C-alpha cells in the first residue's frame with residue numbers, strides 16, 4: 001500500500017513538472033510574440049528636403065476600416081464605402097518637363113561613350129585600399145573589435161545579435177567570407193567621389209568577366225536528380241518551365257512555356273494541401289496534378305482595404321491580390337524576378353479540406369487523435385519547434401454564417417477570430433505561385449537587406465539617421481562589388497512602385513553561382529496604401545545614387561506607354577476580377593514619376609556616367 005502511495009506521489013511530481021514546463025514555455029511564447037507591441041515612434045519621419053515634394057500630409061485621413069471588420073466583409077471587392085481622395089491627385093509637384101529633360105540628358109550620352117569609358121583601376125585601388133582593408137575572419141577573431149566588425153558586416157542594426165550572426169552565415173553560405181574594417185575617419189565629399197568611381201570601376205570589371213557567360217538553368221542543375229528519383233517528371237510542363245528558370249530570370253515573357261505553366265496553376269486539380277511551416281502568416285503548399293507545386297496565399301481582405309494607420313508593416317495582413325499585381329508589374333517592367341503566379345478560385349471543402357494533410361488516418365482512431373492533440377499542444381508551445389509541420393485538416397470549421405473556414409498554424413492571424421473563410425460558403429480566392437525547387441536540391445541564399453527596417457516600433461534602423469550609410473556600409477563591402485548592388489537598387493524600384501515596406505531579406509539561388517539575380521519573393525504586404533507613397537523605400541537609390549542602365553531604359557519605355565494602363569490591361573487577363581482598384585493604378589504612375597525625380601536629383605548631384613551603370617544585365 002505504501003509503495004503504491006509512493007508511486008502515485010512519484011507520478012504526481014513528474015506530471016506537475018511537465019505541466020509547469022508547458023506553462024513556462026507558453027508564458028515565454030506569449031512574451032516573445034508580444035514584444036513587438038511597443039510605443040509608436042517617429043520612424044516614418046520624412047527627409048526634410050521632401051517637404052516640398054509632399055503636400056499630402058494635411059489631406060484628410062481616409063476612413064479606415066479595421067481589418068477584423070474587413071475580414072468579415074461579405075463583398076470581397078469592397079469593404080464599405082471608402083471615399084476616393086481626389087484632392088491629392090494633383091497635389092504633387094511632379095514636373096513632366098523634368099522627366100522629359102532627364103530622358104534627353106541620358107539619351108545624349110551615347111552608350112558607346114559609357115562602355116568605352118576606361119577608368120584608372122590602379123589609382124582607385126590605391127586610394128581605396130588605404131582606407132579600407134579586407135581581412136579574413138581568423139586574423140581578427142581574437143581582437144576586441146571583432147564583435148563590432150561582425151555587427152557592421154551584417155548591416156543589421158535590428159533584431160538580436162544571435163539572429164544577425166545567423167544572417168551573416170546565410171549571406172556567406174554561397175560566397176567567400178569577407179569583413180571590412182569600419183571606416184573611422186568621417187567620410188568627406190572627395191572620399192565619396194573616389195569610392196563611387198571605385199564601385200563603378202568594379203562593376204565594369206564585373207561586366208567584362210560575365211559578359212560572355214552562358215546562362216545556367218534549373219533543368220540542367222536538377223536533371224540528374226530528377227532522372228534518378230522521378231524520371232516521369234522529365235516530360236512535364238514543370239520541367240519545361242525549369243529550362244527557362246536561369247540565373248538571370250525566372251520566366252520568359254510571352255513564351256508558350258510560361259503560358260502553359262500559368263494554365264496549369266489555374267486549372268490542375270489539387271492533390272494535397274499542406275501548410276508551409278516557414279513565414280509568419282498562413283500559406284499552403286498545394287500539390288497539383290502533373291507534379292506542379294504551388295504556394296497558396298488566400299484571400300484575406302477586400303481590394304480597397306488600406307493598411308491601418310496604426311499598423312506597422314510587420315503587422316500588416318498579407319493580400320493575395322498584392323501578390324498577383326506584383327507579378328504582373330514585374331512582368332511589365334521586365335525584371336522577371338517574381339516566380340510566376342495566378343489568381344484562382346478554389347473550393348475550400350473540395351480543393352482544400354478534403355486534401356488537407358492528416359496525421360491520423362481517415363478511419364478516425366480516437367486514440368490516435370488524443371495522442372496527436374497532446375503532442376501538438378506541447379510542440380506548438382515550445383518555441384524551438386518553429387519548423388514543426390502542423391496538421392491542417394484539424395483547423396477547418398463551419399462558421400456561424402455557414403461558411404467553411406480554416407485557421408491553420410502561424411504566428412500572425414491564425415486563430416478562429418481571423419480564420420480564412422469562404423465568401424460565401426466554399427468560395428475562396430487565392431494567389432497560387434509556382435514553388436521553386438528548395439534545399440537540399442537547390443541552394444538558396446538569404447541576405448539581410450542592408451536597408452532593412454528596424455522591425456520595432458521604438459528603434460530606428462541605422463540607414464535612417466546616417467546619410468552616408470551607403471558609402472559606409474554598402475560601397476565599402478566587397479560583397480556588393482558585383483551585380484548585387486544594382487539588384488538591390490532594382491528591388492528598391494520594384495518595392496517603391498508596389499509600396500512594399502516589408503523587404504527584410506534578399507533571396508537568390510546560390511546554386512547558380514555569383515551571377516545570380518535576386519528573386520523577388522513575398523510581395524503580399526505590398527499595395528497596402530494608395531493614398532501614400534513611402535519615400536523611405538527609395539533610400540538605397542537616394543543614398544547610393546547608382547542605377548542600372550537597362551532598368552532606366554525599361555522604366556522609360558513603360559513610362560511612355562503609361563505604366564498604369566499596361567498594368568490594367570495585363571491584370572484583365574486574370575481570372576479574378578479587379579485585382580487593383582483605380583486608386584492603386586493611379587498611385588503606380590505617380591510613384592514612377594517620383595522615382596524619376598529622385599534619379600534626376602542624383603544625376604544633378606553627380607553625373608549621368610557616375611549614376612547610370614551598364615553592367616550588361
Ligand SMILES: Nc1ncnc2c1ncn2[C@@H]1O[C@H](COP(=O)(O)OP(=O)(O)OP(=O)(O)O)[C@@H](O)[C@H]1O
Nearest residue numbers: 278279280281295339433434435436437438521522
Ligand atoms: N515561390 C517560392 N518558391 C520557393 N520558395 C518559396 C516561394 N515562396 C516562398 N518560399 C519560401 O517560403 C518562405 C516564406 O514565404 P513568404 O516570405 O512568402 O512568407 P511570409 O509569411 O511573408 O514570411 P515572412 O514573415 O518571413 O516575411 C520564404 O522565405 C521562402 O524561403
Ligand SMILES: [Mn+2]
Nearest residue numbers: 502522524525
Ligand atoms: Mn513576408
